Amino acid sequence: MRTFLPRRRFSGGAAGWCLWLAAGLLQAALPDPKPLGFIRSNTPAATPYFLQDSGKPGPLVFISGGVHGDEPAGAGAADQIRHWPIVRGKIVVLPRANAEALPARKRLTPGADTNQNNLNRNFPRAQQNEPPRGELAAEIWALLKQFKPDWVIDLHEGSDFRIQTTNSVGSSLIVVQKEAGKQAAALMHEAVNATITNAARQFMLLRSPVDGSLARAAGEHLNAQAMILETTIKAQPLSQRIRQHRVMVHTLLRHLGMIDESVTTEWMTDQRPDRARRQIAVYDAAGTSGPGVSRLHEIAGASARLQAVPIGPEDIVRGALSQFDALICPGGTGSGQAAALGETGRRQVKQFVEAGGGYVGICAGAFLACDGFSWGLKILNARTVSPQWRRGTGTVRVELTEAGKKILGEANGLLEIRYANGPILTNATSTELPAYETLAWFRSELAENNSPKGIMINSPAMVAAPCGQGRVLCLSPHPEQAKGLEKMVERGIEWAAGNRRPPSP
Incomplete structure (x- = not known):
């Protein structure tokens, strides 16, 4: 299995990164x-484009995403691909072509004729012999x-698999x-289909983009080699669709x-050691649900x-966490x-945390962190009080400790937070993991479905602990779904990531 090369990047922090560069592993x-620059600058539709010039002769590749606002994988992939260093030619990337439609999650441009x-x-x-229609198309x-x-490579998504229906062009080139x-x-x-085991979800090759499309126009009027790449939204997480786009574009550039x-x-982020924003991987694949x-x-x-x-099991198994x-x-x-995640993916997560990475587990993610399950990550010295986990869904009251x-920030009194069958934690008996510290207590209880009563009140609602060189934060309820607690969640994520490296000022 080929391993993501920059996985050694954070060994020794910034010094390790410099050693990695000095070793000559990165040629560009x-x-x-x-x-x-920006197209539609000084308007609500303003959106940036990026140029990477290797300084060496070679082709110029234009990559666009987000032409349709309900197709987020293209925009996400383009925004990742723009960080790939090139060794010849030039790349121009327009990640979010339709900056008004994307936040609205609409195929069509809001307010346009x-x-x-x-x-x-x-x-x-x-x-x-005609001009483009509309100011946005004209500037692109x-x-x-x-x-x-x-x-010209335009990244899109379809609603269904073309191999299964003619009503969509999803999963096609x-x-x-x-x-x-x-x-x-x-x-x-060939490359993208090699990553897909389900024959009913494989990609197809199709002829000629629709008339009036960016790719068709580039081929007809600019004599460019052009294509539309389509992933499929149906039954596939965003991380997987973004990965499929990366696989196809990577194959072309190679x-x-x-x-x-x-x-x-697996190169998914800005990899400069002085980057200003902490890179946070959000698992979005099998085993997740809700908002x-x-x-x-x-x-x-x-x-x-x-x-x-967004990150999925395949990314994690192949070592992508090292850049986060x-x-x-x-x-x-x-x-x-x-x-x-499988055994390999779980091992990758544990090694990532032990090497200094942060882990935030919310509800199911808190269960996953525990030492008390055979399938757990074993990065938190905790187990659940009772195997009867279906305690119900509703609002509970939580009180922060001084720690x-x-x-997480000052919050006096009781906080009302959504709860949905999160773990009721107690200490486990691992001799390899330190004890956790309680950050918040449950001050009310849900005990439906014949689950035991009395065990939730005054039990830990939020806990934190070191694991190797990393930090673990586990939240049984869902503060990320509570309006007004956004800064609490942001602070928690930053704390968990804090041992990785300081962000740039």
Whole structure:
């Protein structure tokens, strides 16, 4: 199994990173994270684009995502790919092309005229001498004409698997029929399908993007090798769809000789040692449920100091955690998350924490952390008081301890927080793990479904502990779902990540 090369990055903190660079494992300079410019600047639709110039001859590749606002994987993948260092040619990345539609999670551009609201139908049509329709399409098209790309890759999503239905183009590569593009697409198709074991979910090669699309216009009018890459939203977590985009684009850039072996498909973050935001991996795959994942992304997105990135079992198994400061495992089912991670993934998480990474477990993620389960991560010296975990769902009252106030912030009196079958913790007996410290107590109780009464009141609601060089924070209730507690959650995440490295001022 190929391992993510930068996994040694944080050994010894910044000094370890410098040694990694000095060892010559990275042949290209890390890209400048600052945008080259903005389209639709000084408007609500303003969105940045990024240029990476290797300084060496080679092709120019233009990568766009987020043309449709209800297709987040393309935007997420493009925002990760822009951090890949290249060794020849240039890359221009427009991660969030439709900056008004993306936060609205709408396919069509909010407020646009009916004949202009589908951005991917607004570019010059084949065999037509016409301008783009609408200011957003016009500025994107002007950007392409300015850079004259050799390749245009537009990242999208479909609602269903094309291999199963003709009603969607999900899981497909839609290729402008030029020879170099077809050859590259065949390699990309083979690479992404090698990651998919379910034959009913594999990708298909399709001909000719729809007329009026960015890719079709680039092929027809700019003579670019162009294609649309489509993942499928149905029954697949965002982390998996982003990964599929990375696999396809990685295959193309390797084929073009633009990235070397130091860049793997697991490169998901800004890897500069002086980056300003802590990189937080949010597990979003099998074993998760409810609004916790989206709320955690909202909280991190509103923070100037945190960057949340979806992560799945395949990423974790292949060593991707080494580039992050903390991992959050949210609500759902702890045993389900454990099964999805498998023994290798669970070992990767434990090693990540022991090496200085942070872990935040919420509800199911708190179960997962415990030493008291055979499938647990065994990073918290805790077990559950009773195996009858179905205590019910509702609002409970929680009171912070003085230790909790130091970590999570001042909050006097009782806090009302959503509870959904979270663990009732007590000390375990591990001789390898230190005791936890209680940060908050339950001051009320839910005891439905014949679960034992009296064990929840005055038991730990939130706990923290060291594990090796790392920190573990476990929350039985759901403060991330409580309006007004966003800063508490943000502080908790920052505390957990605090042993990794200090953020830049």
